[in-house]
Amino acid sequence: MRKIWDIHGGIHPNENKTQSLSEPILPSAIPPYLYVPLSQHIGAAAKPIVQVGDKVLKGQTIASANAAVSVPVHAPSSGTVFAIENKTVPHPSGIDDLCIVIETDGLDQWRERKAVQDFNLFNDDELLSIIRNAGIAGMGGAGFPAAIKLKSSDSKPIDTLIMNGTECEPYITADHSLMLEQANDIATGLAILAKIIKPKTILFGIEDNKLDVVSGIEAALNRIDFSAHSGCTTDVRVVTFPTKYPSGGEKQLIEILTGKQVPSRGLPADIGIVCHNIGTAVAIKEAVCLDQPLISRITTVTGEAVNRPRNYHVLIGTPVSFLLEQSQYQADLNNRLIMGGPMMGFALADISAPIIKTSNCILAPTEAELPTPPPAQACIRCGMCAEACPASLLPQQLYWFSQGKELEKLEQHNIADCIECGACSYVCPSNIPLVQYYRASKTDIKQREIDHHNAELAKRRFDARQDRLIRLEQEKNAAKQARQAARKKTSPPNEKLPTASASAANADAPATTVKAEHDATVKAAIERTKIKKATLSAATDDPVARAQAKREAQLAQDQSDPEAKLRRALESAQQRLEKLQVKLAAAKDSDDPNVNILEAGLEKAQSKLLSSQQALDDYKNASLSND
């Protein structure tokens, strides 16, 4: 017998598995409407490629993978696309998400399929693309795209492939019944996995509460020459180990079977291990050998509020309510409806939510079965949670820091390593919903990281703007100096500038010449303004550019309308004068020593006002006489 290891902590809740195992797997009926969510996996949602009103066949791709980490979605049965809209989806927060609604025609007519006898006809890349195109995401619960997990990496060679047949959650028997009834499919799927991964060791992990499946699995595995498929000597072992929750967690199972621990924040591949659920193996077998994409799964329907607990072979998108009815659901007895098991499942907000690729169980308990949790008492730090924690954390300390929102302390106490298995809450004598605190704190930490990231971006933007402003200023100064230098070089001191001479000429020239010249200037200015506006409107998001544009426009306007310029000068002189008068009055009231300076300033401003008034009048007279 192969050596097995023990994990820290763990609990032994009532298993409640026999109820749903009394009858074989039953194919569920086809519901009138299927609600197929576009996001049933980890990664980007799939993108619809059908239109409302399209006829679809069973197995036809209706949404394609939209990113590297994504999988496509297929029509679970034949019919018509009825709508593509937001519907309730199975999610802990009870959100709506985009679903393709198919009105089924009851014919359940397949698209064309190409079944193959021997999967060795395909090479590894073809197998990977079949698995990816079949929309296979981990069936154990997380829903990670299977093809990505299978992609080999030279830097991380895999020597051990683990088949997870643990199913440690109470009540759930989907994997158990699958192992009982479809051992050969599991073995074939495993052979395909072995061909792709080429592991030296294959460990098939089963908890010892399912010993009835072991002989069937071993017989099925013995029929297959794994070494031939993997191309190396492959040792295949079925390993049973004591029942304890959460042995089926990927990290926990790896430690039980190999004694190794997956590094924190790392992947099993980092230690040469890859772990797949048996449901995934069956889905892979069906995709490769039968050309059937992932459109159905085994789901346990159980709990004391259903009269016929059992496992169903159910189409993805089937409403939970439709499934429950087949098990004679008694809604008035049901206190909460759980998708998944009692330890890690989430309460459904809406009974019409559909079954998705990761829905391994629908649990409809009565109040007596899973009572409403009593109000939480104070934490007495008894440490039972720390004894139960499979991640060897200190849940009581995490709870303390979580209450105080001490995020640094939480990170220091490795809250990131919490797998949210719920063992701590299960044993807590004070009934504290510990996992809920940790989830909230993890979200707070994530939010803080996003905030930090955004703040960092904003700071970088600000710094870049400051740099740009300084650079523009320097460029302006450099240009100014260059102009001055050029002016010094080209014009000897005694020679007048061209513009000055022109204005001098204006004064003496006859009125008609002035007008002609003036018109020409105006036209040129208008042209310049137009060009400026056109170029600047393209870059109006830069405040500096905007300010420059305004100034240029003003200058252009001044040139086209000298009267306006003069008037503005007059106005500003008036304003300055008024301001100075107010200031002077105030200074006089308070015996300010600066009164003299202010009085001088006032006189200056008055003379300026007069001169600008004069200039305006002169111009008006000139233009009048011109007309």
Next chain:
Amino acid sequence: MALMRVTSPHTHNRQTTGQVMQLVLLATLPGVLALTFAFGWGTLINIFLAVIFAIALEACALKLRKRPIKFYLNDYTAIVTAVLLAIALPPYSSWWVILVGIFFSIIVAKQLYGGLGYNPFNPAMVGYVALLISFPVAMTAWPAPIHLTPDAVSIPNLFDALLIALTLVERPMIDGFTMATPLDLVRQNDSLLLNDLMNEYPQFGRWSGSGWEWANLAFLAGGLFLLQRKIFTWHTPVSMLLAIVIMSALFYDGGSSASAGSPLFHLLGGATMFGAWFIATDPVSSAVSNKGRIIYGAGIGVLTFIIRKWGNYPDAVAFAVLLMNFSAPLIDHYTQTKPYGHNNSK
């Protein structure tokens, strides 16, 4: 029925804090019986009065703090605190001694810090130390074991014991009634070999104090019961007892007149077992990780011995526990557990 929206897990082992505390109370029973056999009804009267005062004061405090009274009384922690303090007090303590002690335990050490779970110090030991410092005479008047009491002194029956505690009757001949405890005798001894000392004074029993040794064994039994029920882990009590054994072995020096007493004498003397299994294991005020609890327990053991040998008080467990309560946050800081996936990192 409307569907409930709650987060996982949806199931619970249905053990409550109240049940945990009831188990602790049950586990004190052998020790309480042993004390009663050895020293008379006084311990039971102590417990009776302490529990009444504790419930009353806890209810008052909850009322003032506008907390639901029944909900918090149901956690049984006030009763546990009362019983533990009552066991630590000399039998036949006066009602006002008990009341003051309970006041310090429940009001000062617990409720003023925010109630259950927020007290940095062990409430029962705070009450005990407050009394020891305030009323040293009353606190050191420990009655002699019944079988050593002179015939002239009649042992009070249950009703008389109640009257004594309520100070409605005179305490019977205090000098004949009380005796120096074995721990006192060993500390004060500087002329006799340990064996001679034990032969000279009848207070000594087979291994330790007469009466005391059986009470200690009874508390050990209660503690093992709680350990078996997984109410606490072995780390704190075992490391505390081990530390006491090691320290007393180091300073035993073969039983000379300067000897501090044999390891067995210390293990079964005074409040050693009661302290190890019922006081040091108080989770609220102790260190949290198993490694931390080993250090915490060992600290209590070492301090207990040091205070017994060189200190000035009749027993040292209370001071040792309070001093280690101070250190618990520091210990926690340096004894964090290594979570899954952190072991194979360099």
